[in-house]
Amino acid sequence: MTALTVRSSRNQRLDWLQKFVFSLTFLATVVVCVPVAVVSVYVISHGASAISWEFLFSGPARAGREGGFFPVIVLTMYALLLVMLFAVPVGVLCSIYLAEYAQPGRLLRLINLTIINLAGVPSIVYGLFGAALFFDVIHTKQALWVASATLAMQALAIIITSSREALLSITPGIREGSLALGVSKLRTTFFIALPEAFPGIITGSLLAVSRAAGETAPILIVGAIAATNVPLSPAAIVNDRPQMLSYELYYRITEGLGLADERKWGLALVLLGIVLVLNVSALLLRIKIQSRGFEKRN
Amino acid sequence: MRETTTPEHTALEDGAQPSVVSVGGLPYQPPHAAETAPTVLRLENVCVTYGGRPAVQNVAMDIYKNRITALIGPSGCGKSSLLRCMNRMNDLIHSARVTGNVYLDGVDINSDAVDPVQVRRHVGMVFQKPNPFPMSVMENVAFGPKRQGMSGRGRLNEIVEKALRSAALWDEVADKMDQPGTALSGGQQQRLCIARVLAVRPEIILMDEPCSSLDPVATLKIEDLMRELARDYTIVIVTHNMQQAARVSDYTAFMLASEHGVNGRLIEYGATNEIFTNPRDKRTEDYITGRFG
Numbered sequence: 179m180t181a182l183t184v185r186s187s188r189n190q191r192l193d194w195l196q197k198f199v200f201s202l203t204f205l206a207t208v209v210v211c212v213p214v215a216v217v218s219v220y221v222i223s224h225g226a227s228a229i230s231w232e233f234l235f236s237g238p239a240r241a242g243r244e245g246g247f248f249p250v251i252v253l254t255m256y257a258l259l260l261v262m263l264f265a266v267p268v269g270v271l272c273s274i275y276l277a278e279y280a281q282p283g284r285l286l287r288l289i290n291l292t293i294i295n296l297a298g299v300p301s302i303v304y305g306l307f308g309a310a311l312f313f314d315v316i317h318t319k320q321a322l323w324v325a326s327a328t329l330a331m332q333a334l335a336i337i338i339t340s341s342r343e344a345l346l347s348i349t350p351g352i353r354e355g356s357l358a359l360g361v362s363k364l365r366t367t368f369f370i371a372l373p374e375a376f377p378g379i380i381t382g383s384l385l386a387v388s389r390a391a392g393e394t395a396p397i398l399i400v401g402a403i404a405a406t407n408v409p410l411s412p413a414a415i416v417n418d419r420p421q422m423l424s425y426e427l428y429y430r431i432t433e434g435l436g437l438a439d440e441r442k443w444g445l446a447l448v449l450l451g452i453v454l455v456l457n458v459s460a461l462l463l464r465i466k467i468q469s470r471g472f473e474k475r476n
Numbered sequence: 477m478r479e480t481t482t483p484e485h486t487a488l489e490d491g492a493q494p495s496v497v498s499v500g501g502l503p504y505q506p507p508h509a510a511e512t513a514p515t516v517l518r519l520e521n522v523c524v525t526y527g528g529r530p531a532v533q534n535v536a537m538d539i540y541k542n543r544i545t546a547l548i549g550p551s552g553c554g555k556s557s558l559l560r561c562m563n564r565m566n567d568l569i570h571s572a573r574v575t576g577n578v579y580l581d582g583v584d585i586n587s588d589a590v591d592p593v594q595v596r597r598h599v600g601m602v603f604q605k606p607n608p609f610p611m612s613v614m615e616n617v618a619f620g621p622k623r624q625g626m627s628g629r630g631r632l633n634e635i636v637e638k639a640l641r642s643a644a645l646w647d648e649v650a651d652k653m654d655q656p657g658t659a660l661s662g663g664q665q666q667r668l669c670i671a672r673v674l675a676v677r678p679e680i681i682l683m684d685e686p687c688s689s690l691d692p693v694a695t696l697k698i699e700d701l702m703r704e705l706a707r708d709y710t711i712v713i714v715t716h717n718m719q720q721a722a723r724v725s726d727y728t729a730f731m732l733a734s735e736h737g738v739n740g741r742l743i744e745y746g747a748t749n750e751i752f753t754n755p756r757d758k759r760t761e762d763y764i765t766g767r768f769g
Contacts, residue, residue: 359623
């Protein structure tokens with residue numbers, strides 16, 4: 179048995195190394211967090227003054243230099259809802275196939291690789307593909323739903339990947355536990371696996387939709403236009419060309435017509451607000467689902 | 477060894493000669509010629525391979541009604557794989573291939589005409605690690621009956637209470653029915669998993685090392701419970717613990733891996749007291765006396 183020795187220089191070097199590596203990881207975390215905080219503060223401080231009842235709830239006047247952006251905000255909501263409607267069911271069904279039913283092998287590896295690559299395709303390529311598919315092949319006219327469908331294609335990759343991971347990471351053994359009770363595979367998937375994976379699926383889906391909210395390039399290609407006054411009934415989805423906050427911001431920044439700076443920051447703030455609402459609702463939904471079942475009988 | 481249930485049983489035990497009968501063309505020797513209980517599960521020529529690698533080879537054995545049968549042997553000898561043949565759980569392992577016949581009440585469960593889901597309603601399973609569903613205690617036990625189409629709060633409550641009482645868990649959880657099953661202690665979780673199986677009223681309960689993750693007190697509780705359950709159910713248990721097999725089972729099957737390069741041979745199968753006091757095979761004797769494994 180060796181005696182406990184006083185600190186040698188080697189020990190002290192190791193001590194120093196430990197502290198250094200720890201500091202490095204902490205520093206990296208700070209480097210990540212600071213810009214997020216700075217950007218948020220900057221957008222709020224520059225844009226808050228532009229936010230008014232008129233800015234949020236009235237239509238544009240004098241080519242968007244006055245008035246508000248109510249139609250764009252509503253149509254953005256429509257577009258995002260539609261993205262969810264297009265992408266979530268297909269994405270979740272696909273992830274169920276990949277996680278629960280697909281037999282491991284070369285084909286599955288190929289499909290998984292394809293989906294990873296799908297997530298890496300630049301968004302502008304999706305725009306180009308959407309334009310080719312909808313305008314040249316299907317011959318639809320430019321409409322909001324075409325923009326949503328194009329954004330949905332891009333969202334699919336994230337939804338499939340996150341849902342599949344959520345399904346694959348559920349507590350091991352509970353699937354077998356259900357099957358061993360003489361419960362069919364289908365019911366095991368719907369009553370055991372999906373509820374367990376639901377929080378992960380929700381988070382992934384809303385993250386994908388948040389990303390779609392910020393995309394500009396694909397909707398530009400499928401015919402987005404700057405803010406105009408259009409009837410805001412859901413019929414706008416098929417009747418009107420897409421208007422979205424992301425494109426609106428891009429348009430205002432590049433038009434060079436001297437839009438007051440604070441109105442640009444105001445638009446950015448609204449866009450940030452929508453994404454924030456989406457993310458917070460994902461979080462709340464997650465908390466609600468996770469506590470479900472244990473309190474409803476009390 | 478459990479008490480003999482009938483006088484004939486004792487009478488036959490002494491004088492009975494091991495009779496050799498032929499089942500499916502194979503010479504077949506009943507492990508216990510004096511057994512009066514009917515056979516509920518008959519395995520014939522059962523082989524399992526994983527990705528072409530053999531795990532169980534040519535196993536033939538009878539499982540008797542309301543008896544506890546223990547499968548023992550060193551790790552990797554194929555005892556769990558054999559157990560999983562008894563309710564077609566090997567179907568779930570992509571690379572697994574099972575051949576041979578497993579007759580449940582005379583029907584070959586490996587036949588294409590048999591639905592594995594149906595088989596598992598008759599042959600339930602409890603796993604090595606307690607795997608309660610992420611639901612309340614109540615929902616855990618009601619899960620099976622509900623999926624079989626049972627409904628009605630009163631009826632389900634009745635089934636759940638009965639199952640929990642049979643699993644010797646009711647007194648401990650009666651006031652915790654709405655708490656998550658995962659919040660119970662390890663031993664309670666395992667009894668919850670047993671209650672969950674009991675709620676669908678199977679004929680046979682397979683237990684795959686059900687006590688290996690439990691402390692000695694919880695283990696004893698489960699062992700007592702198994703003796704209780706054997707009145708109404710047939711139990712097959714895989715255990716790496718020879719004392720457990722000796723304490724709890726009526727029959728013991730000894731399996732061995734790497735027998736001349738082949739895995740998963742059934743070396744000896746017989747009444748537990750005979751296996752432990754008077755093994756016929758030298759390898760069984762070596763194993764139970766702790767010379768290897």
